[in-house]
Amino acid sequence: MTAEARFAGSRAWHERASSVLAGGVSSQFRAFGVFHPMHYTRADGARMWDVDGNELLDFTLSQGPCILGHSHPELVARVQAAVAKGQLFAGQHAEEVLLAEALQRLIPCAEKLRFTSSGSEAAQACIRIARAKTGRQRILKFDGHYHGWLDSVAWNVAPPGNAGDAPVPWCAGIAESAAADIICLPWNDLDAVRRTMDAHGQEVAAIITEPVMCNQGCIEPLPGFLQGLRAICDEHGSALIFDEIITGFRIGLGGAQGHYGVTPDLALFGKALGSGFPLAAIAGREAWMAPLEAGRTYHAGTMNGNNACIAAGLATVEILERDDALRRIATLGAALRDGLAQLGAKHGIALRVQGPGPMFHMGFSTLARATEFRHVAADDKAAYHAFCQAMLLEGVRLIERGLWYVSAAHTEDDIAFTLAAADRSLAGLPRT
Ligand SMILES: Cc1ncc(COP(=O)(O)O)c(C=O)c1O
Known part of the structure; x- marks a missing residue:
């Protein structure tokens, strides 16, 4: 199914929202969207469901807050x-x-x-x-x-x-x-x-x-x-x-x-x-x-x-x-961060995956380590956008500016699922 068909309900709600909400959103950070701003109906644990019924494994955690997962x-x-x-x-x-x-x-x-x-x-x-x-x-x-x-x-x-x-x-x-x-x-x-x-x-x-x-x-x-x-x-x-x-x-x-x-x-x-x-x-x-x-x-x-x-x-x-939850979140996050970096190496794609673990950033860049803003500004944003699109079609919701958040509701199986999805998504990216 094409992305257009898969997220048609969200698209229709976004068009309707745009006639009453400025830009169709309640916060500027929601105005972008991987394809377009999405509309959701429900969230539980590490997953969310959109108006089209798509189930999405969530690494946005609503821009960070949902540390326990959704609806604990x-x-x-x-x-x-x-x-x-x-x-x-x-x-x-x-x-x-x-x-x-x-x-x-x-x-x-x-x-x-x-x-x-x-x-x-x-x-x-x-x-x-x-x-x-x-x-x-x-x-x-x-x-x-x-x-x-x-x-x-x-x-x-x-x-x-x-x-x-x-x-x-x-x-x-x-x-x-x-x-x-x-x-x-x-x-x-x-x-x-x-x-x-x-x-x-x-x-x-x-x-x-x-x-x-x-x-x-x-x-x-x-x-x-x-x-x-x-x-x-x-x-x-x-x-x-x-x-x-x-x-x-x-x-x-x-x-x-x-x-x-x-x-x-x-x-x-x-x-x-x-x-x-x-x-x-x-x-x-x-x-x-x-x-x-x-x-x-x-x-x-x-x-x-x-x-x-x-x-x-x-x-x-x-x-x-x-529950000593932050220790688990750090372990899972580090495994995900390191797994993504390894996938970059496997596919011969210059990726920088950097951060303490409970949160980290992924960017397409030949610079192995960033220490200030201008290093990050030089990342290939179009490549990351294409990656987010591929991941959404795999059922994984990411923040488009490269930050990943892991919650207490994520499991080792979720990490394995995500790395498999990232493997396929990276393999399918156009090479420059
Ligand atoms: C580091 C930092 N400080 C302050 C804020 C502002 O917080 P709020 O969106 O709750 O006003 C944010 C929001 O993303 C943030 O990331």
Whole structure:
């Protein structure tokens, strides 16, 4: 059956959606699609079903959140029980405290926490706290890192130019005035950070970084890079902010800060924390959270701490910890990552498969190892797109920008199934 026939129902829904939803979607990241944006009816464990009845083995995990797999029965039961008692008290409740206590125990920097509803908001809160504490305005971020869609950080998300060019806004409509407050540097280049901070440190409220550059290439920090950032922030009195929206509750229960042994001043968690419910957390050292605690700066949100999200967060953390699930996810992910790399060698295709395991990135490139955004930008995107199309026809759903997520619901059989599908897909790719 042709792809057109196989996904005809999704196509029809996308056309109908496009007359009522801008671009047919609710988030820009869903606007692309391997063939076109897909419409789904159901998801269970590691699998999803689309409106055409296709069963798909899922490595998107809804862009990361569904760490336990979809519709984990215990999580669903706990969320249902929580909402049966009310949706939103807009006052405090015991489960919020229990979840905060669990996070405080697990996350090194989490001396104090706040819950919020999205990663984008959590990033803004961390930046505001850092500005309130330091009295400085500027933020240093890295090329290729994504900290949400809002104006203060939506710069050099995928810059077209060279390192050192003026920061480029992510899209039209971003406040030009925000450019004055942002400094963008290539990642993993400690000398560049040192030079910039020596010149401008007194203006910099915070350095914000994904501790693993998950959004472009799943690049781990070079040895000493995170430690170097820590030392530079200490020297200049700037906050070190770790954006753990992807690494948190995936690379370890203590996040990347536990994994790499570098404790930031402030951190943000989301995605896997809520298993698909809109939950994020701001975590920080007592001294850095002080402006928030004292009410000198504000973070708010009508929906924050709602019963469903907090129940989902509590269930996620308890299940991950009880079942030692992250260890299994890491083992399965590493097997999949290494298996894909071996298939590249078998077919004589230049593939770079890179990342810690629970998440990793696959790109068509002769460069064996990427250390910063521009290495990933040079990947052959058309070849990866063709691979995603072939894999979808094999019944495997992938993220088109090359990131793979493995969940607690995936099995060894799923990995074997996927590698067999990848073997056939790579064999069928046009050779240049
Ligand atoms: C590293 C990182 N930070 C922040 C965000 C923004 O989170 P949200 O989409 O929940 O606003 C994302 C989303 O993909 C992310 O990957």
